[in-house]
Amino acid sequence: MPESSFISIQGVSKHFGSIVAVDSVDLEIGKGEFFALLGPSGCGKTTLLRMLAGFEIPSQGEINIDGEQMSTVPPYQRPVNMVFQNYAIFPHLNVFQNIAFGLRKDRLPADELEKRVSDVLSLIKMEGFGERKPDELSGGQRQRVALARALIKKPKVLLLDEPLGALDKNLREQMQLELRQLQKIVGVTFVFVTHDQEEALTMSDRIAVMSAGKVLEVGSPEDLYEHPQTRFVADFLGTMNVFDGHIHARDGDSYIVDTRELGRISARIESQDFSKGEKMSVALRPENLQIVNSQSMTVMDGSISGVMSNTAYFGNSAQIYVELEGSDQPLVVSIQNLEGAASKAAHGNREVTIGWSKSSVLLLKDA
Amino acid sequence: MKSSTDKTSLSAMSLWRRYPALKGYALASPAILLMIVALVSPFLLLAGTSFKIETGSSDEWMLSLANYEFFFEKSHYVNTLVRSIFISTLVALVTVLLAYPAAYFIAFHVHENKMLWLIMITLPFWTSYLLRVFSWKLILGYNGFINSGLMWLDLIKQPLDFILYNTNAVILTLAHAWAAFAILPIYVSLQKIDKSLIEAAHDLGENKIYSFLRVTLPLSMPGVVAALLLVFIPTVGDYVTPKLVGGPKGLMIGNLIQSAFGRLDNWPLGAAISIISMITVTFAVCLFLLGINRVRKVLI
Ligand SMILES: Nc1ncnc2c1ncn2[C@@H]1O[C@H](COP(=O)(O)OP(=O)(O)OP(=O)(O)O)[C@@H](O)[C@H]1O
Numbered sequence: 001m002p003e004s005s006f007i008s009i010q011g012v013s014k015h016f017g018s019i020v021a022v023d024s025v026d027l028e029i030g031k032g033e034f035f036a037l038l039g040p041s042g043c044g045k046t047t048l049l050r051m052l053a054g055f056e057i058p059s060q061g062e063i064n065i066d067g068e069q070m071s072t073v074p075p076y077q078r079p080v081n082m083v084f085q086n087y088a089i090f091p092h093l094n095v096f097q098n099i100a101f102g103l104r105k106d107r108l109p110a111d112e113l114e115k116r117v118s119d120v121l122s123l124i125k126m127e128g129f130g131e132r133k134p135d136e137l138s139g140g141q142r143q144r145v146a147l148a149r150a151l152i153k154k155p156k157v158l159l160l161d162e163p164l165g166a167l168d169k170n171l172r173e174q175m176q177l178e179l180r181q182l183q184k185i186v187g188v189t190f191v192f193v194t195h196d197q198e199e200a201l202t203m204s205d206r207i208a209v210m211s212a213g214k215v216l217e218v219g220s221p222e223d224l225y226e227h228p229q230t231r232f233v234a235d236f237l238g239t240m241n242v243f244d245g246h247i248h249a250r251d252g253d254s255y256i257v258d259t260r261e262l263g264r265i266s267a268r269i270e271s272q273d274f275s276k277g278e279k280m281s282v283a284l285r286p287e288n289l290q291i292v293n294s295q296s297m298t299v300m301d302g303s304i305s306g307v308m309s310n311t312a313y314f315g316n317s318a319q320i321y322v323e324l325e326g327s328d329q330p331l332v333v334s335i336q337n338l339e340g341a342a343s344k345a346a347h348g349n350r351e352v353t354i355g356w357s358k359s360s361v362l363l364l365k366d367a
Numbered sequence: 368m369k370s371s372t373d374k375t376s377l378s379a380m381s382l383w384r385r386y387p388a389l390k391g392y393a394l395a396s397p398a399i400l401l402m403i404v405a406l407v408s409p410f411l412l413l414a415g416t417s418f419k420i421e422t423g424s425s426d427e428w429m430l431s432l433a434n435y436e437f438f439f440e441k442s443h444y445v446n447t448l449v450r451s452i453f454i455s456t457l458v459a460l461v462t463v464l465l466a467y468p469a470a471y472f473i474a475f476h477v478h479e480n481k482m483l484w485l486i487m488i489t490l491p492f493w494t495s496y497l498l499r500v501f502s503w504k505l506i507l508g509y510n511g512f513i514n515s516g517l518m519w520l521d522l523i524k525q526p527l528d529f530i531l532y533n534t535n536a537v538i539l540t541l542a543h544a545w546a547a548f549a550i551l552p553i554y555v556s557l558q559k560i561d562k563s564l565i566e567a568a569h570d571l572g573e574n575k576i577y578s579f580l581r582v583t584l585p586l587s588m589p590g591v592v593a594a595l596l597l598v599f600i601p602t603v604g605d606y607v608t609p610k611l612v613g614g615p616k617g618l619m620i621g622n623l624i625q626s627a628f629g630r631l632d633n634w635p636l637g638a639a640i641s642i643i644s645m646i647t648v649t650f651a652v653c654l655f656l657l658g659i660n661r662v663r664k665v666l667i
């Protein structure tokens with residue numbers, strides 16, 4: 001939770017006819033935060049962002065920005081600016097005019113205007129591009145112009161709707177870093193929409209994971225990745241082995257859980273409370289699983305045997321798929337490629353034993 | 368080796384591959400043929416006729432510029448040409464001013480059945496042009512709809528006689544007749560505008576009016592220019608509307624051409640007036656396009 005909430009979204013819903021695009025969302029976003037809205041396609045991210053920008057009016061609920069009630073404020077009077085999903089660069093204006101578009105009302109003298117624009121042009125590393133027309137720019141440059149055009153307005157909040165979605169992988173990774181650095185320099189609150197979980201994890205201070213119009217969980221990337229509370233979030237962020245289970249008993253600092261695939265396993269109690277017999281899910285990250293060798297010294301809290309069926313090789317690591325008896329869902333194990341360990345491990349339909357520690361077993365409430 | 372490449376390069380297929388322009392000409396050839404038969408040759412005939420002059424006996428002709436001289440000596444002719452350009456300019460402006468809101472409405476505020484609206488706009492065109500002009504006569508006439516309506520409402524004692532048989536009536540009738548030709552291109556250019564551009568303008572602090580002036584209007588200019596030309600060019604030569612609703616003061620160049628070919632039976636003179644009118648229109652259009660370019664450069 002941020003100390004002071006800068007953007008406050010309270011009980012906001014948006015209906016389009018019978019479609020509920022956003023369903024009673026509560027969010028508090030702090031000043032200067034890099035906040036991501038993450039979720040699969042159609043979950044209502046854009047709609048929520050457009051309500052912050054003022055393009056959609058909430059069917060229910062209130063939005064406050066910096067202590068000001070926003071419901072009746074039109075988009076052109078809100079202290080927010082938006083970078084559109086398709087950038088929405090004005091095709092009839094050149095780069096300079098696009099960036100200067102929002103400064104008309106300031107009535108700056110020509111040299112002052114020139115200076116302001118060239119300042120942001122150097123901020124986005126596009127000095128000397130002022131005369132270019134939008135159709136003479138690359139995708140990444142267009143994205144930067146959209147960013148500059150919004151930032152020159154010195155907004156309190158910058159809204160970004162999948163700004164990197166149209167870029168290829170390398171450029172996207174570079175722009176992720178640049179965007180993050182830029183946000184640190186200008187100190188503006190960023191609300192960033194993405195459906196790319198890796199992008200959200202890399203860039204954000206905090207993430208709200210959305211599904212079907214609802215915000216399921218809010219937290220830092222570490223929180224959400226390492227301690228997800230719901231099965232959806234556990235599954236959506238990174239790769240996860242999730243199994244149905246139910247609580248057998250509580251044993252000191254652990255729960256004993258019965259699962260069909262892994263048998264009876266124990267898991268360290270974190271914060272949740274489960275009652276005996278409660279149906280829930282058990283989750284294990286691939287990187288928390290290990291192949292147990294006969295000569296291995298580490299003591300595992302749990303283990304299971306299976307047959308290696310497939311390997312996905314990533315260079316620096318590999319994912320091994322292990323078929324478990326009585327289950328059609330393979331167990332995914334990730335191993336680091338230390339001195340070619342991954343390529344060596346990946347041979348044949350060997351039988352292997354996979355082990356884990358009980359603190360890495362995640363217990364998830366069934367939503 | 369060599370002979371085989373020679374052989375393939377001779378076949379039509381590989382000719383087309385090597386010179387893609389050939390394929391283009393082949394595709395365009397029916398249209399080009401039609402243009403030559405139906406446009407270029409009549410034009411050459413017309414131009415040729417305009418340099419002819421009758422000498423005493425009826426089957427003897429000679430080449431001269433006399434028809435052109437005759438035209439420019441008669442101030443009545445020159446004035447009519449100037450008035451035609453003036454009227455058509457006004458018609459084009461009025462039509463576009465009337466058409467823009469209609470096109471805007473269909474493009475931005477009609478969400479279902481856009482096609483139905485567009486068809487409804489072309490509905491008047493399903494009747495003959497002549498009928499439409501006549502119905503304007505009924506509306507604007509001395510005992511017409513407007514006059515009898517106003518009299519019935521006791522707003523006037525005598526029928527107004529300034530609403531028919533003058534330039535205003537010509538402009539009104541032509542603007543109505545050509546409305547669809549203005550609405551359609553403007554609609555297309557508005558429809559093409561990405562709605563997020565208008566939202567971006569709002570987002571950058573511009574209210575509806577300024578967003579319209581700075582984004583929507585400039586982006587719809589191609590449609591506006593097309594509409595202005597589509598209305599201006601054909602209306603300069605119109606002679607039915609001025610004849611029926613224009614009265615003596617509403618005559619246009621088309622009426623002069625018609626009477627030269629008809630009543631006066633002086634084809635060379637008619638041809639010369641046609642050529643002069645054509646050149647004037649071309650000149651006016653070029654001037655207009657140059658002006659638009661200039662304005663665009665200054666604004667952008
Ligand atoms: N103007 C609208 N009219 C009707 N339904 C809409 C409208 N805008 C959005 N929706 C619906 O609301 C839901 C949420 O849409 P939204 O655009 O917010 O999704 P999103 O999370 O941004 O998806 P994506 O990642 O694909 O951009 C979708 O089911 C969509 O069909």
Ligand SMILES: [Mg+2]
Binds near residue numbers: 045085
């Ligand atoms: Mg979206």
